[in-house]
Amino acid sequence: MEALGQLAGGIAHDFNNHLTAILGCADMLRHRLQDPALREMADVIANAAGRSSELTHQLLTFARKSPLGRTEVDVHELILEVTSILKRLVDGRIAIQLRLDAPACRVAGDAAQLHNALLNLAINARDAMPDGGLLTFVTELCAAPASEEGSGGRWVRIRVEDTGGGMGEETRKRLFEPFFTTKPSGRGTGMGLAAVYGTVARHRGIVQVSSSPGAGSAFVVALPLLEPDDLSRWQDVSRE
Numbered sequence: 623m624e625a626l627g628q629l630a631g632g633i634a635h636d637f638n639n640h641l642t643a644i645l646g647c648a649d650m651l652r653h654r655l656q657d658p659a660l661r662e663m664a665d666v667i668a669n670a671a672g673r674s675s676e677l678t679h680q681l682l683t684f685a686r687k688s689p690l691g692r693t694e695v696d697v698h699e700l701i702l703e704v705t706s707i708l709k710r711l712v713d714g715r716i717a718i719q720l721r722l723d724a725p726a727c728r729v730a731g732d733a734a735q736l737h738n739a740l741l742n743l744a745i746n747a748r749d750a751m752p753d754g755g756l757l758t759f760v761t762e763l764c765a766a767p768a769s770e771e772g773s774g775g776r777w778v779r780i781r782v783e784d785t786g787g788g789m790g791e792e793t794r795k796r797l798f799e800p801f802f803t804t805k806p807s808g809r810g811t812g813m814g815l816a817a818v819y820g821t822v823a824r825h826r827g828i829v830q831v832s833s834s835p836g837a838g839s840a841f842v843v844a845l846p847l848l849e850p851d852d853l854s855r856w857q858d859v860s861r862e
């Protein structure tokens with residue numbers, strides 16, 4: 623995954639520069655061309671370049687090459703923001719439930735990236751429930767995961783659960799790979815969870831999934847809490 627990240631990051635970075643040129647020129651053409659048919663072509667170019675640029679950003683997030691903001695992020699506020707957007711993206715057959723039980727929920731990091739990560743998880747949950755179901759966000763405090771043992775400190779766990787179709791072992795093993803998707807082309811890019819993986823790693827967190835076919839899925843993101851007097855955590859994050 624590390625090597626893949628480096629390779630992807632290098633390509634995505636160059637790619638992004640080329641896309642900026644394409645987007646800029648298409649935009650200029652769009653404004654200067656008189657012929658509606660030609661203007662429409664410029665639109666097609668600009669839209670395709672825009673979608674590619676979105677993909678490259680996700681690739682850069684996976685590769686941990688996108689700049690990381692450093693602020694105090696309130697996880698509960700973030701979840702409320704995500705659910706207010708979600709209400710417009712899911713139909714009435716999906717109920718959204720919040721159980722924000724963590725008594726502390728501040729972490730250090732990039733609110734926009736964490737927001738995207740939670741939104742990606744929620745949109746996958748939506749896609750897994752085409753006939754409706756229940757999407758639940760749960761937060762609770764937890765101990766540091768085994769890989770971080772010794773680091774002490776409290777962690778907050780965010781669980782995004784759905785009652786959808788779940789997934790088998792084959793899918794579960796490849797979930798976080800960039801461009802891995804089981805959705806028809808045009809529906810899925812396979813970059814959502816790759817970006818989630820990059821974002822969570824960048825925040826010194828871990829992401830895990832439990833799921834089986836027909837039994838729904840639960841994605842768990844665990845992040846180290848920003849304690850009131852925890853300055854070292856800030857420095858850790860800012861070193862990148």
Ligand SMILES: Nc1ncnc2c1ncn2[C@@H]1O[C@H](COP(=O)(O)OP(=O)(O)O)[C@@H](O)[C@H]1O
Binds near residue numbers: 816
């Ligand atoms: N909540 C979920 N329930 C079932 N399958 C899921 C869920 N989340 C992700 N997946 C599987 O993981 C794959 C990769 O997800 P992702 O990286 O977000 O890409 P995409 O959504 O574009 O396919 C999906 O195509 C799907 O097979």
Ligand SMILES: [Mg+2]
Binds near residue numbers: 745746812813814
């Ligand atoms: Mg997705």
